[in-house]
Amino acid sequence: MSTRTIHFHLNGQPVQTDVKPYESLVEVLTQRFNLRGARESCGQGLCGCCSVEVDAKAVSGCLHLASFVDGCQVRTVEGLATKGELHPVQQAFIDAGAFQCGFCTPGFIVMTVQLLREHPDPSDEQIRHYLSGNLCRCSAYPEIVDAVKLAAQRIAQAGVPSSIAR
The missing domain is CATH 1.10.150.120 ([2Fe-2S]-binding domain)
Incomplete structure (x- = not known):
C-alpha cells in the first residue's frame, strides 16, 4: 500500500511522517510519536477518549484520517502544559x-x-x-x-x- 508524507505542527513543533491512506490520527500519534493521551476506545467517535485539537477544533482522533492534518496545527493533551506548568x-x-x-x-x-x-x-x-x-x-x-x-x-x-x- 502506498504512503504519503505529511507535514504538520504537533504540540507546537514541526513534524513529518509517512502515513497510509487509511491510518487514523490517533494511530499516528500513538505509534509514530509515542503520545498516549489520546486513546482509541470505541473506534466510532462516540466516547471522546481520542479527542485532540486540529487547528484549535476538537476532533475524534479515531475517525480523523491522519492525512487530513497535512499543513495543520495538532495539539494533544500532552501539548497543553507550557514551561513545566500544567494548563x-x-x-x-x-x-x-x-x-x-x-x-x-x-x-x-x-x-x-x-x-x-x-x-x-x-x-x-x-x-x-x-x-x-x-x-x-x-x-x-x-x-x-x-x-x-x-x-x-x-x-x-x-x-x-x-x-x-x-
Whole structure:
C-alpha cells in the first residue's frame, strides 16, 4: 500500500511522517510519536477518549484520517502544559479529583479547553451538554463538572483571556 508524507505542527513543533491512506490520527500519534493521551476506545467517535485539537477544533482522533492534518496545527493533551506548568484545565481536573481510572480524562480535558474557549463561564447545563460526547465508565461526572467550573473560575481570576486555550 502506498504512503504519503505529511507535514504538520504537533504540540507546537514541526513534524513529518509517512502515513497510509487509511491510518487514523490517533494511530499516528500513538505509534509514530509515542503520545498516549489520546486513546482509541470505541473506534466510532462516540466516547471522546481520542479527542485532540486540529487547528484549535476538537476532533475524534479515531475517525480523523491522519492525512487530513497535512499543513495543520495538532495539539494533544500532552501539548497543553507550557514551561513545566500544567494548563489550568489539567490542574483543575487534578484538584477536583475529576478522574478515577483516568482513561477518559485526556479527552475530557481537551474538550473542556475548547468549551472554555467558546464559553468562558459555562452553566452546569452547558457543561453537561458540551461534554455529552465524552464517556466516563467510572462515573466521575459530578467531579468533572466541578473541575470545569474550577478551571473557568481560575482562568477568570487570573485575568487570562479565553485564548489561553489556544
